[in-house]
Amino acid sequence: MDEGVAMAGEPGTIGPNDRYVIGIDYGTLSGRAVVVRVSDGAELASATHDYPHAVMDTVLASTGRALPPEWALQVPSDYVEVLKTAVPAAVAAAGIDPAAVIGIGTDFTASTPLPVLADGTPLNELAEYADRPHAYVKLWKHHAAQGQADRINRVAAERNETWLPRYGGLISSEWEFAKGLQLLEEDPGLYERMDHWVEAADWIVWQLTGSYVRNACTAGYKGILQDGEYPSREFLAALNPAFAGFADDKVAHEIGQLGDAAGTLSAQAAAWTGLPAGIAVSVGNVDAHVTAPAAQAVEPGQMLAIMGTSTCHVMNSDVLTEVPGMCGVVDGGIVSGLYGYEAGQSGVGDIFAWYVNNQVPGSYVEAAAQRGIGIHEHLTDLVKDQPVGGHGLVALDWQSGNRSVLVDHELSGVVLGTTLTTRPEEIYRALFEATAFGTRTIVETFNASGVPVTEFIVAGGLKRNPFLMQVYSDVLRMPISIIASEQGPALGSAIHAAVAAGAYPDVLTAGRAMGKVDRAVYVPNTEAADAYDRLYAEYATLHDYFGRGANEVMHRLKAMKREAAAA
Template sequence: MYTLAYTLGVDYGTQSGRVVLLDLLRAEEIAVAVVPYAHGVIDDVLPTTKAKLPPDWALQHPLDYIDVLEQGVPQVIKQAGIHPHDVIGLGVDFTSCTVLPVRGDGTPLCTEAAWRDRPHAWPKLWKHHSAQQIADRINHLAQERGESFLTRYGGRISSEWYFPKLLEVFESDRDVYDACDAFVEATDWIVWYLTGHVCRNSCTAGYKAMWSEEEGLPDAAFFAAVNPDFTAPWAKLGKDFYPLGTKAGFIVPEIASKLGLSDAVAVAVGNVDAMVAVPAVGVNQPGSLVMVMGTSICHLALTVDEVRLPGITGVVKDGVLPGLYGYEAGQAAVGDMFEWFVKKAVPQHEYEQAVANNQSIYEYLESQAAKLRPGEHGLMAFDWWNGNRSILGDADLSGMIFGLTLATEAHHIYRALLEATALGTKRIVDNLAEHGIVLQELVACGGLPQKSPLLMQIYADICGLPVIVRDSKEIPARGAAMFGAVAAGEKAGGYASIHAATEALAAPVLTRYEPDAGSQQIYAQIYQIYRHLHTVLGEDNVDLFHTLKKIRVQASL
């Protein structure tokens, strides 16, 4: 019987990384460290040259990922006051598809003097959208050729994915493409850094690289149709992919010493921040929609049998949990959109009032928005600030607010933006139900659910489903730590399977929000308007948005 056993979960987000220390015997997070990325999101100028980046670019610095380990791991060990030798496992999750070109020994190309001034040598963040034209070509050809793989992804892939980003490098800077030995998911790269082993995970390959265990990759002829010179699709991706929960290896002694850990710590293969959250919130069977809420939302659902349907971003066997099909959908701007509004559009007097009330600007706007009855502000917004991921799969859409008048105030718009994200989720819920995937509850986690009770109640009222919030502010990191416990194994004090770890280590329920009948009736009327405009603007007249974007891009060149 083990008296002490801990695992580490490292969650790499858009703006920062978070490290959690999980006590396996008490199923408690006993220490958390948040490490902001020193370089943040690189979407304006390249750090080395200060050269202006084109529109829709989003890069990161790989040394920021290492900083998260070197700062965060010692912090949580110190906070908890534990002996480092009692840490038995470590798991990692990342935003995806976040990818970087590297040498054969794992060295990121952008850290070499010869390549640091070349934008395509840098890691491309998940929300790097400049490869949309390539994604469009892939979609058009796949539809024209009747490629079966496209049905696993709702009929359309995104510029956020692996091959659009890789082909962008291939077509825009062939020297960078030729110089790199691998174009690797950041989650796999950090595991490589920790263990010295290249262990690409099957989750990102399935959801982001058009691969499946049954069918493999689309054949070389398809890629040659996309670009006649692109004849080796496996070359930078590799051919071997490892199931979630697999032990990639142990931390190499040199890295273990830097982090203050034993080199007996087992490291799990990498995972995606959304998928890793599912076991952490206690979901291990169909019927729940897990919403991982932060800068964006990823929605995850499970079924026993595969259903191929439009409007999702992927369905992968064993992609979330072994023995089940995992479905991903999503909304590309949520917390990002709220932050945009607060930073770009809220008048100064609102900030002054927030200070007078001893509140943050978010707390103040929420307190004022909560006083409004559903429909009282007369507004409707579409959360397409960063394009639409589900169900339209169109990165060239942009946001809208309807109903503005001279009486509109900041908190009116703020509430409308909150409602916009819930309306988008309702459209996703309906799309799943229309294809036989019926849900009984929403399970919310991430940075937003505990910060915004109003947002959670709005989701319950608009979707007509209870919303469950689990008692953890760092659910993805907790999930990563759970996979670290599986990698360590039962003999070391961990767990034999992720199902066993889910039963023992899932975060407890914190709050349950039930739909309010009166609010639900009003929102049902609003949703009918939303559905109509969703079709008219997002489908029937989508060229209006595409033309506006083309004009914007051309004007910025």
Template sequence: MTPVSLGLDFGTESVRAVLIDAGGAELGVGTSAYRHGQITKTLPQGGDPLPAEYALQHPEDWIESAAQATRHALSQAKIKADAVVGIGVDFTSCTMLPTKSDGTPLCLLESFQGVPLAWPKLWKHHGALSQTERMNELARQRGESFLDRYGGIIGLEWFFPKMLETIELSPEVAAAAEVWLEAGDWFVWRLVGCEAEVLPRSTCQAGYKALWSAEDGYASEAYLDAVHPELGRAARTKMPGRLLSPGETAGTLTAEMADRFGLTPGIAVSAATIDAHAAVPGVGAAEPGTLVMVLGTSSCHMLNSGSGHPVPGVAGIVRGGILPGMYGYETGQAAVGDAFAWLLRLLNLKSFHELTDRAMSLPPGADGVMCLDWMNGCRTPLMDGSLRGAFTGLTLAHDGAHLYRALLEASGFGLRWIVDVLRDGGVAVDRFVATGGLPHHNPAVVQVYADVLGETIEIHPSEQGPAVGAAVLGMVAAGAQRSGFADVTEASTAMAAIPHEHRQFVFPNPDHQTQYDGLYRQYRVLADVMSQGRS
């Protein structure tokens, strides 16, 4: 029986389950939306409106939706459950939560159901702005060495700022918390059912979002104590577990979870990885110099290199953080699909079909309209969640198509800025691969990206890049005896790589290159003005 692996891909709105066999055949796919979605208005039981910068989730949604998606994928695949040898998990990050020592989320306890900061904070939760600024200021004053790995900046969406936010604003929650962890680690912990002292923590999540490195561990106790004594104490006493690389075996599936998911107990479960990072093995991009662009609600662009050195503005440089044996560089844009959906709502439209045709018929530069797409802040290279977006150059002659074209171009200019930062920092960027739902459902995005970059972009045929990558990691976790694969690179090549003759390429329009060079310079000027003039 050909071994099969289950990949679970947790996104912002839903979870996707995909079953892949050792030869790369996609046997079944299931998707299930979270019942509570993003909790941004009020808590599930009602109460006062949440602050505008809050974005929370319901932990039971993750289990319920993953089980539904898995059962649907199994039904579609028409395979026996015992064919599945491994489970891989990718998750949004940093999405994190406080729990008791048995893994019970505090938000599920009656005493904390009405306390917002007892709930899991979604990656896009931006409530820790003042805490992040203070952590950055103190880290720079102290000359903390970890800043070199993060472009000199701690991110607003990361682990310790969110923990500090709770310590300062909901001290009763912080006092009751016995374990702080990433949602991906919590989900894997639930699957394997071990004691808190040995719960599996992902080196990928810790390395990119929690100031951890294999050489130095977490940020120093002296620094965390200086930020806040309770932060230092929580890091020492409330972050138990063992750190594992994605693809390492976290444990095996419990009988309880197997029954809920329709699987067989004892299946190997991989340590979690960040959702976008899973796309690298998910598209078979094991070689250095390939920028894998996961385009969805936001975007994350990952690249592996044989060397690691500080690059200002790059939010994470982690040895083995994406694939073993290489340095993984993570960059990204905070609003992509989110920004397009916002414009659709603003224009009171149900789809982009007609608008896309009109927008793409406009010349580069959208007849003088320029956009800065910082509707959710700027991730790379400024790492500032407080920044705001803008449209400039508007006249009464412009319409929705001009706004959309300008927004597409702004996203492309942001990507070009990221590529420039990497190349200026001495990191080779030789190949571009796009994955995720957006390249397939909105090809105009990729065409504009290619034109702005002046580069050819490959679209991986699977819309399930991260989910496939998670399945690759699950296969590796099963071990060579059961899966036939010795490492992630071997499994990724066999399960996800596409022969050159079957690849889909989007080529840049050479007639647009000179125009976009000039427009990009204007975009950078606008970015400088808006970033320096923020309140």
């Protein structure tokens, strides 16, 4: 377990009248708390707490029993530990008086829902359900509800459901309805017992305030709430008669707008965090969307890519339109007054992690250790000067399925062109390029749909790799701006906390004062961009061949894998 604490470079003088907010980013593997000064967004210190149960994607910890393929679960008490450890550690490292903290804000991965009782107790915490996989949090990358998602999409298309175009024509297996339907169909008793199917983003705010408020962001993007309405009972009954009441009975709840206060810090949460009871707690938010004001990426056409384990692309527009294969468009989904668009790639850093953890020989790991650098840096170094196309490879970035624009998690990865002389660093680079091509596919789809991308801004852990950023600039043929914060989502949460506490009138104003970006840090190299155009053409051919039905081999392989696991 890691409780890393970091001080900001130069926090500046702590003035007696300075006020602070705490932003907490709940990521895939850890929660990070950061202490931020309200007046200028200075980040004084941060602390990270790794979730003790991490991601359960092979075995359920409580029983030791294997989970089926494509599952990914978490334990909700791990999230509360972040409040008890990372928050006090960050405050202590910042050296501020906790009494000077005026608000706290959080963001979460999504869609990451869990089944709870009316008082918020997660079902896995009841002794009788502790051994039931469906009692746990279904992490965003739980991809085992693809069958349910396919049914949702087929029935919605047949019935011409008006909300379907708002999701680019396809609902993802990652979102609330597909996961909820899987729960009903595989564990009906537990479904019956569940009072709320709540996003972890809202559950953690519930733990902080003592009351349940459903945030407008997840409700819109992940919960199919459009123009104030959920999918009808008739539609839900057509999926499964027992599902008719899902929206009304399990999902619908009071909605809170982004930047509003969901409530105030309860006495219990004050004791956990060491912060004053009664300070403002902002409405929950999603890790991607919350980052837009932190990166000053809120104007129409400014696409923000939060590049980490996965990549989320978020962009505002004053136009409401349909972008095929996007995750969704939600009125006020990023900031109020604009239409917020979201698209994404389910695997990016995760693919690089899979590769270095499973495919790179020990000699490379030793060489990296000898050089005193990480394996990512070592592989990057070995291949960064190779001319574009010099490896003779092209890859598809679907090891975690495809979220946009194909919306199909039965798809899987491809590396094409390997020979007996192909080196590990060359495949690593081909995977970098594949993710950049996936992003280009998304950008081109937005451009062709009447919501052009005019600036590309990157936040998230992958901005630390300059070569990767240059690949993106060359592949997109666009300058890349970079958020000037190491903790973009946590800074975004802090910005929302400052607004909820009344320090700023709205998120846009707070973002201008507290957000930070360096413009056009990387610019495209024309020669490289020309060469990447040729590779991208090959990627696009493979993308359509495997992804649009010409060859269903990936679906057949996944089916065989499931059959083998069941046997």
